[in-house]
Amino acid sequence: MSKHLIAPSLLAADFLDLQSSIALVNESKADWFHLDVMDGRFVPNISFGMFIIKQISTLAKKPLDVHLMIEEPERYISAFAAAGAQSITVHYEACPHLHRTIQQIKEAGCRAGVALNPHTPVSLVEDIIEDLDLLLLMSVNPGFGGQKFIYRTISRIEQARSMIITHNSRALIEVDGGVGLQNAQKILSAGADVLVAGSAVFKAEDPRWVIEQMKGISENPVGMV
Secondary structure: OOOOEEEEEHHHOOHHHHHHHHHHHHHOOOOOEEEEEEEOOOOOOEOOOHHHHHHHHHHOOOOEEEEEEOOOHHHOHHHHHHHOOOEEEEEHHHOOOHHHHHHHHHHOOOEEEEEEOOOOOHHHHHHHHHHOOEEEEEOOOOOOOOOOOOOOHHHHHHHHHHHHHHOOOOOEEEEEOOOOOOOHHHHHHHOOOEEEEOHHHHOOOOHHHHHHHHHOOOOOOOOOO
16 A cells, blocks of 8 residues: 555646535545645745635645745744644745744644755755654745656655654655656655645546556555665
């Protein structure tokens, strides 16, 4: 049985029929809902905030994995927790007092995650890796869906996995951006635990089938060490 998690990103869903997209994820083999919050400042795009997440939480039957691509995320942690977030991930690049923000997320009763942009060295989170529940590696430049996977992410996943083992951390490695059936195997084999998939799921002819296929991939296929 596969241990990895699938988190479809609702940013790629049809917002004119969001209820159907939520139902699709509820009925699929996906594990989490991934919700990207963008403020138009930290990233060059604006998505949705607490109000929409609160509405999603009334229909979602699976945990809400909230990714804050915003400046000053510490100002809004309690509000996103109250809106229904079970996991809250903030960006290393947006948090001058990162340890404090992580503790704030935990005090709000949520899993605490830190995201790294593609250019940010994985080693920068070594001092806090034992405090994390999630380490999210961006495999595209954040802000827009449908981008091409940055292949160097594979070596970054391997580096993160080594760090987690060294520090006996319980953090899950989440990979977000350009993830699909064409690269999911390599991402998982490198050490990822959670696959965030947006366009690969919601732009597919049969999203449930794509989710099922991604969920069914073996992390260590025959012939691989």
